[in-house]
Amino acid sequence: MNASYLRFAGRRLLQAVVVVLLAYVFTFVVISVLPGDPVTNTLRNPENGFTEEEIARIVAYYGLDQPVVVQLWQSLSHFVVGDLGVSLRSNLPVTRLVAEVVPSTLALAASALAVALVLAFAVAYGTQNLPRRYGQGVLRALPSLFLSVPAFVVGLLLIQVFAFQLGLFRVIEPDGAWATFFAAVALGIPVSAQVAEVLITGLDHESRQEYAAVARSRGLGQARLFAKHLLKPSSLPVVTVVALTVGELLGGALIIETIFGRTGVGSLVQRSVSTQDLPVLQAVVSLAAVVFVVVNLLADLVYPLLDPRVRLDRAPRKAAGQPGPEQPTPEQPILERQVSVP
Amino acid sequence: MSTTSSGRPPGRTGRTRRAVQAAVAALATVTLTAACAAGGPAEAGGGSGEPREGGDIVFLIDSLGDTWIPNNSSISSFQGHVWGHVTDKLVYVDAEGEVSPWVAESWEQNDDATQFTLHLKDGVTFSDGSPLDAAAVVENLDTWAFGAPDAGISPVGLFPKTYDRAEAVDESTVEVYFDAPTLGFVPTLGYHGSILVSPETLALPAEEQADLSNDIGSGPFVVESWKEGDSVVLTKREDYDWGPEAVGHTGPAYLDTITYKLVAESSTRTGAVQSGQADVAYNATPQELDSFKEQGFSVDVPRYLGFVNGYRLNTRVAPFDDTLVRQAFQHGIDRDEILSTVYTEDWSAAEGLIQSNVPEATDHSDSFAYDPELAASLLDEAGWTEGADGVRTKDGEPLELTLYPNPYLATSKAIDELVAQQLGELGFAVDIQAYDVVTFGERVSDNTSLSNYEVTRSFIDVGTVASILTDAENGEDWFGLGQSDERTNELRDAVAQATDLDERAKAVDELQEHLLEEAYFAPVTQIVQRIYVSNPELHDVTYNGVAYASYYTAWLED
DSSP states (O other): OOHHHHHHHHHHHHHHHHHHHHHHHHHHHHHHHSSSOHHHHHHHSTTTOOOHHHHHHHHHHTTTTSOHHHHHHHHHHHHHTTOOOBOTTTOSBHHHHHHHHHHHHHHHHHHHHHHHHHHHHHHHHHHHHSOIIIIIHHHHHHHHHHHHSOHHHHHHHHIIIIIIISOSSOTTOTTSHHHHHHHHHHHHHHHHHHHHHHHHHHHHHHHTSHHHHHHHHTTOOHHHHIIIIIHHHHHHHHHHHHHHHHHHHHHHHHHHHHHHTOOSHHHHHHHHHHTTOHHHHHHHHHHHHHHHHHHHHHHHHHHHHHOTTOOGGGGGGSOTTOOOOOOOOTTSOOSSSOOOOO | OOOOSOOOOHHHHHHHHHHHHHHHHHHHHHHHHHHHTOOOOSSOOOOOSSOOSOOEEEEEESOOOSOOOHHHHTTOTTHHHHHHHHOOOSEEEBTTOOEEESSEEEEEEOTTSSEEEEEEOTTOBOTTSOBOOHHHHHHHHHHHHHOBGGGTBOOOTTSOTTEEEEEEEETTEEEEEESSOOTTHHHHTTSTTOOOBOHHHHTSOHHHHTSGGGOOBOSSEEEEEEETTTEEEEEEOTTOOOOOGGGTOOSSOSOSEEEEEEOOOHHHHHHHHHTTSOSEEESOOGGGHHHHHHTTOEEEOOOOSBBOEEEEEOTTSTTTTSHHHHHHHHHHOOHHHHHHHHSOTTOOBOOSSBOTTSTTOOOOGGGGOOOHHHHHHHHHHTTOEEOTTSOEEETTEEOEEEEOOOTTSTTHHHHHHHHHHHHHHHTOEEEEOOOOHHHHIIIIITOTTSSEEEEOOBOSSGGGGGGTSSSGGGOOOTTSOTTOOHHHHHHHHHHHTOOSHHHHHHHHHHHHHHHHHTTSEEEEEOOOOOOEEEOTTEEOOEEBTTOOEEOSSOEEOO
């Protein structure tokens, strides 16, 4: 491991820490400007019949009567030493709540990503290799269709057909293999659209290049041309898109988890947002920030493997969150020898 | 350089695309039709009537509430389902408000209802083996009354504020003292807030009480496992032998396990019951119920004890500072239209301020019956004249009104929309402002400057009525009267200080007559807040006074 790599990694790590801390403070500020707090909101429900004095004492127990700045300082000073505090809604330790839900969401997001990639590559392959008159146009329209059908519609339809009609999975066991698969399909479809769009554009571009024509003229079959020559250069922007879709997977998980009855990060967020459970929300937002930063870091590290022209010492120039390195300029020939084709 | 792509014949591709679109549309239609025609239940009914031992049921619920600290959560309309199976209460209150023995096998009170003696059943134990004796009851009473606010544990809000102290006279006798007459004490012991948990649980700090596994009760089921926001699995307690006689069964439960599983999406809950994957779906929408019945599923819509759904009118705020306008509002609401549009035949119109299954309920529906002509003439009399745009005005001011749908009642917005239409025909200009639960709490709940508030509120003892009428003794002052209405003050005291149930029932009747005559309150319908769609093979479910389903008595057909 060379020095430039370490410098690069160190700088990215520092950026990551700053991003996470900013996300933490931002969440705090946003939730704090909302009216009320979870404890008072619950106690004020007229069904409870509490006196103002009783409410004030309980609010004081949670430290919610302190000025916002003091609350932020206390929460931040606990956060940096790894103490995420106690949920205001459930009174359980935040670490326990988050630890309970992360595996389920991880499984869902990973499966959804797999589904999205398989689907995207299949569609992209089809657009290059199917005879134009049989459905290539339809395949090219699929990504727009995938993007425009809301995930919850697909989710409800999958449940109706595969759970209730065909009995392939039980909605009360949402973490089973089939249930996870169909949830992943619902979540993965819109993500696959973006990947497919980028991939198709890349493939279209590459297949117009001279080297492709040369390869074809030498009798290379479409399938081999696709796998050996076109796919690799077209995949570079895909890595960027995939890294960016992590946010979408986490966000989409909220809806899909609700529909499929999965208890994951999304459903925890949903419950916490509706009750303004600040400690839990801060923990989840920070976790999401960490995941996002790490995935994008990994993406940066994958580029050089796909394209040797991407050099590490150029990477730190980009601001955090801006996707990808410069793409290879199309003019540069990939083949060793330039061959002119009539 | 040759081009490899483009140049596709547009017409052909266009046709292909259209054909595929048509095919996709057809496929979607077929799938949807198949989905809608989901197979009904195997066979409806047909039970032998003889309870069968064993069986497991799955209850799908739309939320599992917030914290599990017993004091803070027992009033939650979701968690009450679990508490009702894990814990017992001192008395049992059935769907008609009838109070009967449970852990307390008998009780007495002194003449002015300030001192009560509870006699406990012998041999009742918590699931950790410790005895549910007089000392444990005293600790529970103290916790319900006072909580531990400085340790984050709230009191049980509706427990009588007149509670002074309780003493264990011997192992099975508890003496309870109050500062003032408290006829409501014994019924309150059957309320969903008054759950008996072991003194060991009560001694735990808030964070540990919040872990349901640490909350030890004496009920017919125990918590086998649970996951926050996901599910609670209960298994039956084999040595349980102190069920309430009123439900006709006192031994161990018939079912082996009950699984409460959170499924937030309503159609998934009902779909799962339809396809036999679960046994009970909670909170289906009223509009779906008829089709479930046709398919042979059991649909239960038990009413709770409490106030009816209706509008309390603020006598301090225009236009309701005028009795005639309040009366016009009352008579301008067509309750039959609301029932037939928003609900099904399982719902019924309000007959007064309180639900008609409250023992003290009396029918006052004549005093606020729908009568648009009467309503119009009342508004004429009050000086509100109809303008060109159909809105009435008085001294240049339009007859304006804003309704705030109550977010705790799902059908509230639909009701308000109908009411707005009905009142619009009379010349009111009605606006609807819908808020979510949090914003509603901030802007509507305690806001005394609003002209009306839509009531949804349960109680287990009619004595609660006394606490909402005026601002005396922290009263809620629902109608903005303060203490200005002599007759209301008088009747409030008659209800609150009654030492005899018949005497109190009479006072409640007179109070309702007075409130409705003065049109402080405009009743709409009786409330059903809990809707159950169940597998028809599940028999003998009991519903208590707050409409919770108990599966203690329930059994599954083979």
